[in-house]
Amino acid sequence: MEPRIAVTGLGLVTPIGVGREDVWNGLLAGRSGFAPVESFDTHRFNVHLGAEVRGFEPAPYARRLDPARLGRASQLAIAAARLALEDAGIDSGAVAPERAGVAMGTTSGEPREVERLDDRIQAGEVDRVGPEFLSLYPCHMIAAHVARELGFAGVNTMIPTACAAGNYALAHALDMLRAGRADLMLAGGADAFSRITYTGFARLGAIAPERCQPFDRNRKGMIPGEGAAVLVLEPLERALDRGARIYAELAGYGLSCDAHHMTAAHPEADGAARAMERALADVGAAPSEVSYVSAHGTGTPTNDRLEILAVKRVFGEAASGIPMSSIKSMIGHTMGAASAIEAAVCALAVAEDRIPPTMNMDDPEEGLDFVPNVARELPVRMAMNNAYAFGGNNASVILRKVGL
Amino acid sequence: MRRSVVVTGAGVLSPLADSPAGLHAALCAGESGFKEIELFPLDGLSGNGSGPRRAGEIRPFEPRDYLGERNLRPIDRTSRLLLAAAQRALDESGWTPELRAEREVGLMLGTVFCSVKTIAEFDRRGLQLGPSHVSPLDFANSVINAAAGQAAIWHGLRGVNSTISAGEASGLLAIAGGTSQIRGGHADALLAGGAEELCFESFLGHLRAGRLCGPDDPLPFDARRGGFALAEGAALLLLEEAAEAAARGARVFAEVLGHGSAFDPLETADGAAQAVARAVRIALDDAGITSGDLDAVSVSASGSVAVDRAEAAGLAAALGASGAGVPVTAIKSMLGEALGASGGFQAVAMLGTLGDGFLPGIRGLERTEEDFPLTGAGAGTRRVAVRRALLTALSADGHACAVVLGAPQ
Numbered sequence: 001m002e003p004r005i006a007v008t009g010l011g012l013v014t015p016i017g018v019g020r021e022d023v024w025n026g027l028l029a030g031r032s033g034f035a036p037v038e039s040f041d042t043h044r045f046n047v048h049l050g051a052e053v054r055g056f057e058p059a060p061y062a063r064r065l066d067p068a069r070l071g072r073a074s075q076l077a078i079a080a081a082r083l084a085l086e087d088a089g090i091d092s093g094a095v096a097p098e099r100a101g102v103a104m105g106t107t108s109g110e111p112r113e114v115e116r117l118d119d120r121i122q123a124g125e126v127d128r129v130g131p132e133f134l135s136l137y138p139c140h141m142i143a144a145h146v147a148r149e150l151g152f153a154g155v156n157t158m159i160p161t162a163c164a165a166g167n168y169a170l171a172h173a174l175d176m177l178r179a180g181r182a183d184l185m186l187a188g189g190a191d192a193f194s195r196i197t198y199t200g201f202a203r204l205g206a207i208a209p210e211r212c213q214p215f216d217r218n219r220k221g222m223i224p225g226e227g228a229a230v231l232v233l234e235p236l237e238r239a240l241d242r243g244a245r246i247y248a249e250l251a252g253y254g255l256s257c258d259a260h261h262m263t264a265a266h267p268e269a270d271g272a273a274r275a276m277e278r279a280l281a282d283v284g285a286a287p288s289e290v291s292y293v294s295a296h297g298t299g300t301p302t303n304d305r306l307e308i309l310a311v312k313r314v315f316g317e318a319a320s321g322i323p324m325s326s327i328k329s330m331i332g333h334t335m336g337a338a339s340a341i342e343a344a345v346c347a348l349a350v351a352e353d354r355i356p357p358t359m360n361m362d363d364p365e366e367g368l369d370f371v372p373n374v375a376r377e378l379p380v381r382m383a384m385n386n387a388y389a390f391g392g393n394n395a396s397v398i399l400r401k402v403g404l
Numbered sequence: 405m406r407r408s409v410v411v412t413g414a415g416v417l418s419p420l421a422d423s424p425a426g427l428h429a430a431l432c433a434g435e436s437g438f439k440e441i442e443l444f445p446l447d448g449l450s451g452n453g454s455g456p457r458r459a460g461e462i463r464p465f466e467p468r469d470y471l472g473e474r475n476l477r478p479i480d481r482t483s484r485l486l487l488a489a490a491q492r493a494l495d496e497s498g499w500t501p502e503l504r505a506e507r508e509v510g511l512m513l514g515t516v517f518c519s520v521k522t523i524a525e526f527d528r529r530g531l532q533l534g535p536s537h538v539s540p541l542d543f544a545n546s547v548i549n550a551a552a553g554q555a556a557i558w559h560g561l562r563g564v565n566s567t568i569s570a571g572e573a574s575g576l577l578a579i580a581g582g583t584s585q586i587r588g589g590h591a592d593a594l595l596a597g598g599a600e601e602l603c604f605e606s607f608l609g610h611l612r613a614g615r616l617c618g619p620d621d622p623l624p625f626d627a628r629r630g631g632f633a634l635a636e637g638a639a640l641l642l643l644e645e646a647a648e649a650a651a652r653g654a655r656v657f658a659e660v661l662g663h664g665s666a667f668d669p670l671e672t673a674d675g676a677a678q679a680v681a682r683a684v685r686i687a688l689d690d691a692g693i694t695s696g697d698l699d700a701v702s703v704s705a706s707g708s709v710a711v712d713r714a715e716a717a718g719l720a721a722a723l724g725a726s727g728a729g730v731p732v733t734a735i736k737s738m739l740g741e742a743l744g745a746s747g748g749f750q751a752v753a754m755l756g757t758l759g760d761g762f763l764p765g766i767r768g769l770e771r772t773e774e775d776f777p778l779t780g781a782g783a784g785t786r787r788v789a790v791r792r793a794l795l796t797a798l799s800a801d802g803h804a805c806a807v808v809l810g811a812p813q
Binding site: 097101118122133147153168256390 | 526534539545552556665675802
């Protein structure tokens with residue numbers, strides 16, 4: 001009999017705030033994290049908004065490691081990990097290190113390090129490239145840095161499955177815990193604001209000029225962001241034994257691949273629907289048991305349309321009665337961190353019976369309840385978190401009340 | 405009752421050969437896969453001849469030999485290597501396009517950079533010409549899961565599709581992850597292994613980090629070693645749930661008996677050795693065997709002074725007295741360090757050993773350090789009856805992974 005797995009701690013670093021309480025209050029209030037990009041000069045772009053984490057100081061979180069020798073995504077990840085452990089009431093020194101692991105997702109790893117390399121090459125200064133590129137850039141360093149900071153010696157995996165990576169990391173951590181390969185897993189995602197990412201989405205014409213409006217008829221695109229989220233996962237029995245606060249059970253997941261196009265979703269939402277169906281099967285739940293869907297909801301015209309189609313395929317007639325919102329309307333698209341942040345939000349929704357709104361909705365698409373502009377109170381027994389990525393990678397995870 | 409995982413096919417593109425049988429034969433013959441680097445100029449990088457000039461570059465590499473006439477333009481080198489290896493593994497396993505349309509096949513890919521060349525060139529083009537002059541195709545390939553996505557599209561792989569990064573341990577972790585997916589009922593069949601290309605950006609990074617050997621070939625475990633040679637390639641196993649494989653009458657080459665992984669958070673030689681030892685012990689427990697049941701070991705030792713030493717110490721600790729003397733090979737002496745692809749190389753090569761009982765020697769190994777603990781490491785190819793084999797990997801950043809393969813029952 002596989003153990004059930006509890007979510008007992010949440011660490012969040014986002015464009016609208018830092019820490020569980022600040023972020024949750026911000027989301028319920030519809031706070032916006034969009035502002036002109038500061039990380040780099042955007043004068044050659046025709047869009048200028050981003051969702052950066054402003055004023056972030058890694059020093060309070062990176063206590064064992066020197067923040068100056070960490071890439072920004074690692075800094076964000078370490079902050080989220082420290083916050084999550086603190087939230088779970090776990091002292092990292094009191095954990096059996098061999099039984100504590102880390103699984104993190106990302107889109108770009110530490111893109112600023114390759115951008116720094118490119119600046120050097122561009123300036124004809126290859127001679128100035130030192131050992132730092134290899135010690136900072138490879139994406140696996142994010143999970144490695146989190147584990148080094150905390151002294152965690154168990155499984156350590158980086159899963160760079162782009163914009164669905166946070167959900168993939170949660171799925172991987174769930175595998176490890178179910179198989180008894182760890183007693184404690186920190187799982188989540190991290191991404192740093194990046195010139196490369198911004199350039200790419202701008203070239204695709206996918207960046208909104210003024211605001212992000214998922215599922216609104218006049219939506220004009222996504223807004224790139226950055227951030228990190230870490231969830232503390234442990235077997236339910238252990239969590240109960242230590243009297244931990246339990247937000248939710250991480251009940252199951254489903255993964256699939258469109259095998260259709262690198263950047264465009266399947267025209268019939270085939271892969272997205274299969275991921276949701278597989279997650280429901282993993283949990284052993286019927287679609288009608290889902291009380292809230294946390295949408296991928298980037299705000300691009302095509303992706304949102306296909307996501308609506310996918311949900312209708314899976315939930316059928318019941319779809320219109322299941323609230324579905326996208327917090328990307330507030331915090332932007334935080335890439336590899338996005339689905340981890342959204343999973344944390346699902347855990348809070350399950351714990352508090354409240355769901356955050358989709359903001360900036362003037363003229364919602366028809367057919368589904370997008371929770372327009374105002375947070376809602378309702379019993380959230382089971383929440384589904386959906387994420388879709390470049391490469392056709394689809395991942396759905398399901399969180400539910402422990403009593404179920 | 406736990407679901408069993410078997411290997412029903414393999415594909416490889418390596419510096420020595422482009423088939424599992426060819427790779428096994430070349431390794432057993434002690435061939436060197438190193439060539440003068442031609443993929444990028446070494447101007448100013450090679451330190452007046454004292455620096456590295458050779459690598460496990462795959463040359464010639466004609467993707468069309470494997471992939472036919474479909475449009476390869478949007479596919480970069482890492483993805484082309486992967487697509488070719490995947491084609492071979494799917495062909496060998498009997499997972500035809502018709503069968504893949506009917507049932508899902510997944511992919512668990514280990515890679516360190518995917519294509520840092522694609523990523524960096526995309527960025528530099530934006531810097532040079534302005535953001536509106538970059539190519540959307542290049543952007544699609546700039547994500548680290550791009551190769552796995554391209555392979556899914558090319559080959560119609562609709563099942564679980566994931567990318568795993570853990571440095572030089574990425575490939576074995578992908579095989580471990582794929583095994584977990586099948587055991588857990590999330591997949592019935594998937595490709596698992598790794599892919600990595602040789603490129604200027606990776607070479608420069610490794611050179612400046614002081615990890616590469618000089619102009620001579622790398623010497624894993626030898627006292628004279630001074631670093632590794634970079635390499636490239638792709639290697640995949642087709643992993644399948646045993647009953648499903650039997651039901652479709654597939655040939656079984658091996659069984660994945662167990663896996664384990666661990667991490668060294670301390671950045672010390674001892675910490676890294678302990679991580680290896682833990683990973684091996686977990687893998688043996690998972691396989692339900694002890695170290696005395698092992699007939700062969702393939703390690704990730706590459707010629708790195710510190711990492712080779714830590715891997716040897718950790719492996720020796722886990723083998724203990726009952727496993728001391730088990731024959732050990734280090735195929736990076738012939739293939740080089742192919743980063744994400746390396747674990748796949750080890751796994752595919754071991755299929756050959758499971759098949760005919762020949763374990764390649766460690767090329768160039770003449771003299772180990774005085775306290776070198778692995779008495780089973782030797783230069784010559786040996787004949788051993790192999791029923792159970794261990795694969796180990798230790799990354800320079802502290803990731804350890806071990807996989808136990810068994811001969812087909």
